[in-house]
Amino acid sequence: MNADTTQDMFYDIAIVGGGCVGGTLACALAQAGLLVAVIEAREPQRVWPAGSVDIRVFAITRASERIFRAIDCWDAIERGGVSPFRDMRVWDASGPGTIHFDCAELGEPTLGYIVEQRVIQAALNARMDMLPTLTRLCPAELGAFELDNDAMRITLVDGRVVHARLLVGADGAASRVRGMADIAVAVRDYQQEAVVAVVTTEQPHQETAWQRFLPSGPLAFLPLRDGRSSIVWSTTPQQAAELCALDTPEFLERLGEAFEHRLGRITAVEERARFPLRRMHATHYIAERLALVGDAAHVIHPLAGQGVNLGLLDAATLAEVVLDTRAAGRDYGLPGNLRRYERWRHGDNHAMQRAMDGFKDLFGSPARPVQWLRNAGLGLADRAGPVKQVLARHAMGLAGDLPKMARPSAA
Ligand SMILES: Cc1cc2nc3c(=O)[nH]c(=O)nc-3n(C[C@H](O)[C@H](O)[C@H](O)COP(=O)(O)OP(=O)(O)OC[C@H]3O[C@@H](n4cnc5c(N)ncnc54)[C@H](O)[C@@H]3O)c2cc1C
Incomplete structure (x- = not known):
């Protein structure tokens, strides 16, 4: 050298x-x-x-x-x-299909x-x-x-x-x-964006990672240690822009519906951000x-x-x-x-x-x-x-x- x-x-x-x-x-x-x-x-x-x-x-x-x-x-x-997270629940918005993973079934602690x-x-x-x-x-x-x-x-x-x-x-x-x-x-441009945010839910997350497949893309709720959840909502760029522009009560309502209120009402959200996918x-x-x-x-x-x-x-x-x-x-x-x-x-x-x-x-x-x-x-x-x-x-x-x-x- x-x-x-x-x-x-x-x-x-x-x-x-x-x-x-x-x-x-x-x-x-x-x-x-x-x-x-x-x-x-x-x-x-x-x-x-x-x-x-x-x-x-x-x-x-x-x-x-x-x-x-x-x-x-x-x-x-x-x-x-x-x-x-010890459990994972995945389900489809368009029907009854669902799959559940549990760490105990796999003989793992998490x-x-x-x-x-x-x-x-x-x-x-x-x-x-x-x-x-x-x-x-x-x-x-x-x-x-x-x-x-x-x-x-x-x-x-x-x-x-x-x-x-x-x-x-x-x-x-x-x-x-x-x-x-x-x-x-x-x-490959997926023509999708992910909206991410930290949210508070009425019910505890049960140390479970949740994912619902919507026609516009998957919506995930990931359990945080302080009891809140981190969401990743993949959707069209238009809807992502719309979701980020909504005022807080409207956003919480839309998110709750998209998640079928699995953890009760969503009561608070922090800053929202978008990432192209x-x-x-x-x-x-x-x-x-x-x-x-x-x-x-x-x-x-x-x-x-x-x-x-x-x-x-x-x-x-x-x-x-x-x-x-x-x-x-x-x-x-x-x-x-x-x-x-x-x-x-x-x-x-x-x-x-x-x-x-x-x-x-x-x-x-x-x-x-x-x-x-x-x-x-x-x-x-x-x-x-x-x-x-x-x-x-x-x-x-x-x-x-x-x-x-x-x-x-x-x-
Ligand atoms: C919405 C979303 C959710 C995600 N969720 C998950 C998840 O749950 N689990 C998971 O595994 N992955 C997830 N990912 C993917 C994850 O974010 C990336 O795979 C990961 O951050 C890549 O790490 P990296 O170190 O390769 O790159 P980066 O995190 O991008 O780090 C690159 C580093 O290089 C530095 N750098 C760049 N250019 C230069 C330069 N010219 N000179 C000097 N330094 C430079 C930057 O400052 C940076 O620190 C997610 C991604 C998105 C978009």
């Missing part, structure tokens, strides 16, 4: 984006002794008002819990506040946890600050990068230069790393001395709350591939060695995206025969124990070809 200026910094791995996925990867690599730089544009949120809830919450799978345990973050996340994004981020930031071989460059923004012999030369917007054997794009759906590397993406998949996850993880590589419909969970599996897998390659004395920046990561994760992520598309299209269809079939199918799946178990175990991250950090023995 050539040192061009006195400002130049040298690392094994440089990660652009220190969000949930980039932060997790950084910890996994740095705790194994690699020199890691995390380039993050946004200053972290360190404090927030007591009693407030982040508008962004994630349904975290058991596999993700294990990954956080493996990087020594889970205790801090638990201290920050997690809300276990199905997963609802966790605020800022709680995970704070735990990751604290862990990153403790690791001596990890440097957080923040605020710092990616300017450009180029191959420079056996390394990637990365220039930040403020002129600093970072050299690394591998550059990882963990910079989210609008990834500049992906764009600058000219990696193509396949996109689309599927995106990069054709490649790797190039010479470059890899993509998380939303930089794939964006999925939030109906099963899998987005960040898939990203965490990417992070755990890439860490495993890099560490195995290094242990074998080989160069982990070469495409031939990175390909194992791409092969491992691309197919799995694609399959999950297709499954979510299948659900979305099946439940979005107004055709009578399709409505009948899906209601019958839901009822059948609910009664067919083994089918239900397979579905649930995959969604919880308890089945499939998991990286070591996500396997039960790592917990």
